Amino acid sequence: MKLTERLRSLTRPVRSVPLARHLLVGLIAFLVVAAIIGSSSQYLQTRYAEMAFFAIAAGGLTVLTGLSGQLSLGHGALMAVGAYAATLVLERTGGETLADVFVALLVAIAVCAVVGVIVGVPAARLHGPYIAGATLTLAVAVPRLANQWEFLGGEQGLQVPVPRAAELPVWIQDLVWFFTAAEIDQYSFLAYLGWFLLILAFVALANLSRSRIGRRWRAVRDDDVSAELAGIHLGRARVVAFTVSAMCAGLAGGLMAMNVRLTAPGAFTITLSLTLLAAVVLGGLGSLTGALIGAGVLAFLPHFATDLGESAGLSATQAAEVTPVVYGLVLMLVILLAPAGIVGSLRMFLARSSLGQTKEKTT
């Protein structure tokens, strides 16, 4: 009895301070994820890495759309900006060391922050379908810029140099070897890097949404007039939300460039922006867990559908055509059966059942 009280008092700061709580959850999550990555095949590692960068972008989008109430159809374009920024830096530095990689990602985030402000300022004045339209033009126009300027590589795109395992710092190689008994290679490296940054980004986003800034976003989303009456600067809150979200997209874009090892306009079609939005809706708007689940669906479902089609005896062409059908069906089913997304509907279900319990108790 005394011991549990003692433990509770010791852990109170961790439980009551959001930052400490989020960091602790993040740390545990990273250890679990690292164990999973370490024991997976190279193929799965690439899937996990893909899931990580989609989740970062989706996390940024879910904060923007779910918390601040601005719909963006242009996040694919922001990912393109991040990807090109990171690629150009990696081309200059050679991208051989860990430092090069982080510099490239930081530049990608910084450039996207600037773009986020530039787009966010006019977007803050727009509502609903108008902001969707404005960001849509971004999604259509931005990737095409690559065809305008020679240094962006045109339709064929730019090759991305990625650090090879032998060029990573020895302590990382030893650490990974020590825990997983597997040599770190470029595939596992990108998976560890992706998930490390994903957890970092999610901790930051979770913290932000629990802070004063997050509360302002919700206030603006729920009722802008009363928010303004309460002294909240609407424009400022919206621009900050857009910028934070753009920074996530930039980081995701930089990671995507390293994973795909090629940055070309064909990767950043309007479909990408819509897919991200679909992932967010699928998982549950405004929920980071939902963004993670949505990203998982994005990274795994198409391959799963193709494999399923091929094992069912379809030709490669037919299997390729089946994939978008399966994806569309899953999306439709989720929207029909779980209109608040997977996480949203689960929450509602849990809330309802706990409400039922309390009712039973009171009666």
Add this chain to the structure above:
Amino acid sequence: MRNTARRAVQVVCVLTTASLLAACGAGKERPSEDGTAVGVTDTTIKIGAHFPLTGPAAPGYSEIPSGHQALYEYVNDNGGVHGREIEMVVKDDAYNPTNTSAVTNDMILQDEIFAMVAGLGTPTHRAVVQRLNDDGIPDLFVSSGSLQWGDDPATSPMTFGWQPDYEIEGKIIGQYVKENMPDAKVGLFLQDDDFGEDGEKGARQFLDSQIVDVQKYTPGGSTDFSPQMSSFKSKGVDLVLGFNTPSYTALSQIAAQGVGFKSKWFYSNVGADPALVGGLLASMTKGKIPAEQGVKLMDGMMTTEYIPGVDAPDDEWVKLWQKVWDEYSKKGSEKLTNYRIYGMSQAYTFVQALQANGKDLTRESIVETIEKEGASFEGPGLAPFRFSEDSHMGISGASVVELKNGAAEPLTPVLVTDIGDAPIEEDDSAASDAPPASGLPE
């Protein structure tokens, strides 16, 4: 006092945790690399390739893998190569380089292919060449004529071309135009990547002064070429050289009709299949131009040819392809097309290479075999391969042909050359190679 005690407890905790973590260490010796060839067993060889099975580049190109598969089945039913059956994995990249990167990743890591054979497309394959070479995976007979597959074996030692590269094709076309149409005002219609660039480089060796206009297009971009055709019209172009894929042959023809632009047309081999372009014209105009009329529309167009096609049913090679296709096509209703012949011809070269390699097959040995013996492979190609230690370029020549009723009529003998300043020479020697009686490479 209490403080010290607490600190001591903390230190003990940290140390315990650290030692526990240390005990979790896997504690194995790091293994050394082993040298078994991935994707090869005593009875099978697994290869893979990326093709546009969907999207704007799919018409025609999506038929190439079916040619490969038919020939491999034929070979497998006849005992395979050195007792091994060939299995081919085909993945769709929709002609989008980003997808190519993703599906190649899958083929390497999930399907564990021995080699990439016949991956299609210039911008697409370019995205994965470095990865394949970094990982030491043979990248054989790329389905594209870009120079980068073979002009620099030092940087891409595992990569080999197959078809004549666009530069020598540009040279052969350029020389023909210069000699036979010295007064023509030439407009270039180019795919905006290495495909168009290499072709332009070859053509300009002969036509620099005759070229009056250059128009480019991006695959997957706009499909309306009225502005480009109007530009040709306003600059007085009377001969268009197209380095483009088949869909864009059809689109440029539709746009030219739309703006009333009349000209002679010279499409590079890639974009000039009459049956396919005829069919595309019919479907793109929703039947306003019926397929037969579309084929007629191509009458008088010039192009090049480097393997015999369906329009020469009496050719010994085409007879062989027809026999294999009739026996092994998965759907009996589908006809043999030039794209299926292309696939079978490539597959034939791959089987030849495996035969020449012998029973001991590794990723390094196949590369060495092609470098040493590839130049002497006798196959359907009208000109020999250029494979050596210094060059991984494919077929060394082509003949200029004119289309009449969907069939190619030769305007020149086979013209053989190489990249750079190499002279263009007439050489019909490889064109008379006949297939072995069994139809299997020996």
